[in-house]
Amino acid sequence: xxxxxxxxxxxxxxxxxxxxxxxxxxxxxxxxxxxxxxxxxxxxxxxxxxxxxxxxxxxxxxxxxxxxxxxxxxxxxxxxxxxxxxxxxxxxxxxxxxxxxxxxxxxxxxxxxxxxxxxxxxxxxxxxxxxxxxxxxxxxxxxxxxxxxxxxxxxxxxxxxxxxxxxxxxxxxxxxxxxxxxxxxxxxxxxxxxxxxxxxxxxxxxxxxxxxxxxxxxxxxxxxxxxxxxxxxxxxxxxxxxxxxxxxxxxxxxxxxxxxxxxxxxxxxxxxxxxxxxxxxxxxxxxxxxxxxxxxxxxxxxxxxxxxxxxxxxxxxxxxxxxx
Amino acid sequence: xxxxxxxxxxxxxxxxxxxxxxxxxxxxxxxxxxxxxxxxxxxxxxxxxxxxxxxxxxxxxxxxxxxxxxxxxxxxxxxxxxxxxxxxxxxxxxxxxxxxxxxxxxxxxxxxxxxxxxxxxxxxxxxxxxxxxxxxxxxxxxxxxxxxxxxxxxxxxxxxxxxxxxxxxxxxxxxxxxxxxxxxxxxxxxxxxxxxxxxxxxxxxxxxxxxxxxxxxxxxxxxxxxxxxxxxxxxxxxxxxxxxxxxxxxxxxxx
Amino acid sequence: xxxxxxxxxxxxxxxxxxxxxxxxxxxxxxxxxxxxxxxxxxxxxxxxxxxxxxxxxxxxxxxxxxxxxxxxxxxxxxxxxxxxxxxxxxxxxxxxxxxxxxxxxxxxxxxxxxxxxxxxxxxxxxxxxxxxxxxxxxxxxxxxxxxxxxxxxxxxxxxxxxxxxxxxxxxxxxxxxxxxxxxxxxxxxxxxxxxxxxxxxxxxxxxxxxxxxxxxxxxxxxxxxxxxxxxxxxxxxxxxxxxxxxxxxxxxxxxxxxxx
Numbered sequence: 001x002x003x004x005x006x007x008x009x010x011x012x013x014x015x016x017x018x019x020x021x022x023x024x025x026x027x028x029x030x031x032x033x034x035x036x037x038x039x040x041x042x043x044x045x046x047x048x049x050x051x052x053x054x055x056x057x058x059x060x061x062x063x064x065x066x067x068x069x070x071x072x073x074x075x076x077x078x079x080x081x082x083x084x085x086x087x088x089x090x091x092x093x094x095x096x097x098x099x100x101x102x103x104x105x106x107x108x109x110x111x112x113x114x115x116x117x118x119x120x121x122x123x124x125x126x127x128x129x130x131x132x133x134x135x136x137x138x139x140x141x142x143x144x145x146x147x148x149x150x151x152x153x154x155x156x157x158x159x160x161x162x163x164x165x166x167x168x169x170x171x172x173x174x175x176x177x178x179x180x181x182x183x184x185x186x187x188x189x190x191x192x193x194x195x196x197x198x199x200x201x202x203x204x205x206x207x208x209x210x211x212x213x214x215x216x217x218x219x220x221x222x223x224x225x226x227x228x229x230x231x232x233x234x235x236x237x238x239x240x241x242x243x244x245x246x247x248x249x250x251x252x253x254x255x256x257x258x259x260x261x262x263x264x265x266x267x268x269x270x271x272x273x274x275x276x277x278x279x280x281x282x283x284x285x286x287x288x289x290x291x292x293x294x295x296x297x298x299x300x301x302x303x304x305x306x307x308x309x310x311x312x313x314x315x316x317x318x319x320x321x322x323x324x
Numbered sequence: 325x326x327x328x329x330x331x332x333x334x335x336x337x338x339x340x341x342x343x344x345x346x347x348x349x350x351x352x353x354x355x356x357x358x359x360x361x362x363x364x365x366x367x368x369x370x371x372x373x374x375x376x377x378x379x380x381x382x383x384x385x386x387x388x389x390x391x392x393x394x395x396x397x398x399x400x401x402x403x404x405x406x407x408x409x410x411x412x413x414x415x416x417x418x419x420x421x422x423x424x425x426x427x428x429x430x431x432x433x434x435x436x437x438x439x440x441x442x443x444x445x446x447x448x449x450x451x452x453x454x455x456x457x458x459x460x461x462x463x464x465x466x467x468x469x470x471x472x473x474x475x476x477x478x479x480x481x482x483x484x485x486x487x488x489x490x491x492x493x494x495x496x497x498x499x500x501x502x503x504x505x506x507x508x509x510x511x512x513x514x515x516x517x518x519x520x521x522x523x524x525x526x527x528x529x530x531x532x533x534x535x536x537x538x539x540x541x542x543x544x545x546x547x548x549x550x551x552x553x554x555x556x557x558x559x560x561x562x563x564x565x566x567x568x569x570x571x572x573x574x575x576x577x578x579x
Numbered sequence: 580x581x582x583x584x585x586x587x588x589x590x591x592x593x594x595x596x597x598x599x600x601x602x603x604x605x606x607x608x609x610x611x612x613x614x615x616x617x618x619x620x621x622x623x624x625x626x627x628x629x630x631x632x633x634x635x636x637x638x639x640x641x642x643x644x645x646x647x648x649x650x651x652x653x654x655x656x657x658x659x660x661x662x663x664x665x666x667x668x669x670x671x672x673x674x675x676x677x678x679x680x681x682x683x684x685x686x687x688x689x690x691x692x693x694x695x696x697x698x699x700x701x702x703x704x705x706x707x708x709x710x711x712x713x714x715x716x717x718x719x720x721x722x723x724x725x726x727x728x729x730x731x732x733x734x735x736x737x738x739x740x741x742x743x744x745x746x747x748x749x750x751x752x753x754x755x756x757x758x759x760x761x762x763x764x765x766x767x768x769x770x771x772x773x774x775x776x777x778x779x780x781x782x783x784x785x786x787x788x789x790x791x792x793x794x795x796x797x798x799x800x801x802x803x804x805x806x807x808x809x810x811x812x813x814x815x816x817x818x819x820x821x822x823x824x825x826x827x828x829x830x831x832x833x834x835x836x837x838x839x
Contacts, residue, residue, distance in 0.1 A: 026411040026471050026496065029478050030488050121479050139482035151476035155498040155575045165484035196575040209480075216484050336667065337674035344675070361693055422594035429814035431769040433776070434806040437791045437799050441613040517683040524686055525776050525788075532686065536777075539689035547690050551682060558681020 067220060067252050068095040068118055073127035075113050075278075087113045088124070089277035095220075095252060102255045102263035103271045104310070110278030111256045112224050118254060119145050119222050131220070141169060144218030148225040150205040152197040158184060158208050159193040165216030176215075183211040186245065203234035210242070220252040227262070239265060240294055247291050260314075264288075264306045265297060272310065274317055281317065284310065363545045372549050385553065387530040388519055391447060395454025396515040403459050403511070404497075404504060407466025412492060428460045436522060450522040457518045458511035462504070469503025470496050502576055505569045512565055516558040520550075613796050620800035627801055633786055637805075640771055640782040643699055647706025648767040655714035655763075656756055660748055662715070663722020676712065684709040685773035697780050702771070709770035710763040717759025721752030757821040764817050768810050 075088040087110035095101050103111045116122040117129050120139040129136045131143065139145075144165075152161050159180055166176035184193055187207040197205055206226055213221065227235040239262060246253060257263050263270045264286055272281040286306060288297065297303045345365050351357045352364040359367075375381040410420040432453060439449040473496050481495045523532025531550040538546030603617040627633050662669040688705055695701045725748050733743045749756075775784025783806060790798035 026473065029473065029475050030412065030491065119479070119483065121482070139479065141483065141485040143483065145476075145479060145483050147476045147480070149474070149476050151474065151480045153477065153480075153495070153498070153575075154577070155501065155573075157575070164481070168481075168485045168490075198575065198577040212480070213483070218483070336670040340671055340675045341678060357694075418590075422590035423598065425591045426594045426598065426811060429765050429810045430807045431765065431772055431810045433769055433773045434787065434803050434810075436776075437787050438614075438803055440791070441796060441799070442611070513681050516681045520683045520686055521773050521777075524683075525773075532683075535686060535689065539693075542693070544690070544693060547693075551686060551690075554686075555678055555682045559677065562677075562681070 065097050066094045067097040067132060068093075068254070069130045069133075070094070070114070070118065071128050071130065073114070073117060073124040073129060075110060075117065075122070076125045086277035088117075089279050091127070091278070091280055093271060093280065093283075095254060097252055098250045099269060100246065100253045100255065100267045101269045101271060102257055102267040103273060104257060104260065104263040105273030105278070106275050106314070107258060109273040109275040111258075111273050113278070114273075115145075115222050115224050115254060115256050118220075119143055121145075141165065141216045142218055143220045143222055144213035144216065145222045145224065146206070146209050146213050146226045148228045150197070150202075150209045150229075152205055152208055152212070154197055157194050157196055158189060158200070161197070161208055162211045162215050165212060169216055180211070180215055183215055184208075187211045188241065201234075202230050203238055206230065206238060207241075210245075214245075218251070220254060223253060223255045225256050225258070228257070235262075236294065242266070243292060260307050260310050264303060264310065265292065265294070270306075270310065272313065282313065360542075361544055363548065368545055368548045368552070371545050372552055375549050376553075381534070381549075384529055384531050384534050384550070385557075388523065388532070388554070389557070391450045391454060391522075391530070392515050392519045394447070395451045395519065396458055396512060398451070398455040399458035399462055399511055399515070400508060402455070403462030403507065404466050407463045407504075408470050408492060408496060408500070410463075411467050411470035412496070424460065424463065428464065432457045433518075433521065436525060440526065445526060445528075450519060450527070453522050454515050454518050458515045461510040461514065462507040465503045465507030465510075466500060469500030472503075473499040502573055505565070505572065509562065509565055509569075512561055513558060516554060516561065520554050615797045615800055617800075619797050620804060623797040623801035624804060627786070627798060627805065636781050636786060637783050639699075640775065640784075641809075643703045643782075644706055644767050644771045647703045647771075648710050648764060650703070651707045651710035651763065651767075652714055652760060655711045655759075656718050656749075659715040659718025659756070659759075660722045660744055660752065662719045663725070663752070664744065664748060669719065676715065680712060683773075685770050685777060688774045688777045692778060697778060702774055702778070702782075705774045706767050706770050710767050713762040713766060714756070714759040717762070718752060718756045721755025721759075722748050724755070725751045754821075754825045757825060761814065761817050761821065764813055765810060768806070768813060772806060 070091055070093040073088055073091045074086070077085045077087055079085045091114060103114060105111045113122060117124050118131075118136065120136045120143065123137075131140075136143075153164065156164065159177065162180040162183055163173075163176045166179060167173070171179070181193060184190060187210055189204060189207055189211070192200065192204065197208065200208065206229075210226070227238050230238065243266060253266075255263070255266060267286050270284045270286060272284065273279065274281045284306070288300065288303060288306075348362070348365050352359055352362055363371075406416075406420060410417045435456065436449070436453050439452050443449040443452060477495055477499055478491055481491050486494060519530070520532040520535075523530035524536050525532075527533040527536075531554050534550040535547055538544075538550075599617045599621075606614045606616045658672070662672055684705055687708065688701070691701045691704060695704070729747055729751065730743055733747045738746065771782070772784040772787075775782035776788055777784075779785055779788060783802065787799060787802045787806075790796075790802065
């Protein structure tokens, strides 16, 4: 495993197809990406459950209500003058409140793009994503992203980074600082409040990024291969810590990864995607007890079976060439 | 430019400067160059110290500094705001970009006669020339810095609830700061050079004027003094900017 | 794509025309005797270029500029590359260059004139000094950024240190070197004009100030157009050469970034 991955390698960089020249590149970054804006009228009707793409409610949970609905979303990028790249093709998915859902797939299957659509950073070519019934038109503090690249503000200290969100939300400085200090302690970085990101290791940076996002209390966490740039050891520790933090308030999490172990270990549900065009292959309920302990789970035959089954399914689709 | 000046290699670095001075001294003392044309270094530095305390010379330095700072300040304000605006707005970009492409390689000194005709022989024309020359490196590096801000920094701020306008000031400007300061450093040195040249071409005061006056009367010593002064001024200002830079960029790696 | 390419190409031309229009309107509005109209200034251009003496003067300026630029590039690139690959060489030269950096090279004109007279050597030397620094700096930066592993593979293949410098460092640093040369080229023009303005003996800069002294304002502005056009053309030509030489390199920022 590579200890450090370049974010560009494994992410389905949707902005790669934006205007090639630098002109207006900043503007493109400030706008939700929308290569073909025409005819994206979001259907008002609630989609009826169709086929296996529909995620069923999580077991042993209260009457679960849908928090995110992805309704027949397609995303086409214009790679050159004539060629189009279909990153996502007709994706429908519903995510229940409080569920930990992983999107699992090979690089280039559009899984990050799907996450960016939910985040409101990218506008889909057709179809619509909804948050609590409201069409998603742009980013908002109800959906907090955590990126593989950490994306911490290098000019701010750890505390400054974590305080950014609350301050933007209009929380008073003293209060925001108190909350932020508590969060920094929760992610295990007490004593590092006045450090700059450059002085921290990769794992610590990602802890800060998580705290920064949690600080503005998003209802959904959007995690884009958050541990992809970390070494194996750090990665496991962060997975454990993430689960511990998640157990406290069970926020809805949408977690993009290409690691089968990671997806099975963390999630209630694994959404398997296939490549070119990006489609949902299968949705698998992970029926393992919580709270999960790594050392117990690794010996659990059910866990092992999930991992093996999922890996086999990916192998089959590779051999078959074109996905089902 | 030429960063890491105060490195442990300082001794090695001082050697060539001493060497030049020794060579200079040698040329004079062994009679290769007549002292009228090439005054010995000790004499020149003595003259410099002697001049620095006179009010006339301080007046020249002040005149030069006022023009330098005024021109540089205008260039920073215009350069940073136009640079950010051009990066953020396609409409502004479409207008600014071709104009910059035409004006950036244009030798601005050539405009000086026109500025003299339009703005007179006083401060105005010199400050404008300094600003015009320092503007482009600052504008271009600001534009470059603002255009290459990491997408995910902007997304993170958007998700936290910042508006586009806020992001311009809270994310794009600080993220472009390393690039902006590089532009400012280049612009500052250019300001030093240009203000001196403008004063040499036509002026009634300032360091450049002091050099020209000395040249007219063939006072070799007095020609060296303003040159060394502007070099020292450049070093001091560059050092000051370096302090500002390391403060502003304290969070950035490699700063 | 082609339509976009066309507008992209035409944009600088449109910008030129736009600037001339602004000038025309401004001069008509100001009605200042010493601020001729753009059309008036352009009418004076053929007179200058038609005058044999001015033409010889301008061509002589250009020749000195080419010589100064060429010599500077030949000396500066190897020095910059050496500095980039050897910390000791860099430590040796850096402070000296730091001290020279803020000295206006054209300001050395009167002193060098004192020693060497007002001939071609003086003017060429001043241009040489003006061009050297950016070329050294960019070569230095370019060589410093060459990946160590590339040199290791070169050494493993049995290349001597000199061969490595010529066959690995030089091409790898070429994009950066050419950026320095581009800056140097514009700087050569600037130094040339300025030194002629200061020396007031001959050349394009001298024509400018003679016309100013004699109150021939249209000639002044016509000369400004000529010098400006020289700068823009030199830059554009060099940009084409650069694009050819380093086709392999990442499509670069299409505006000159540094004007040190």
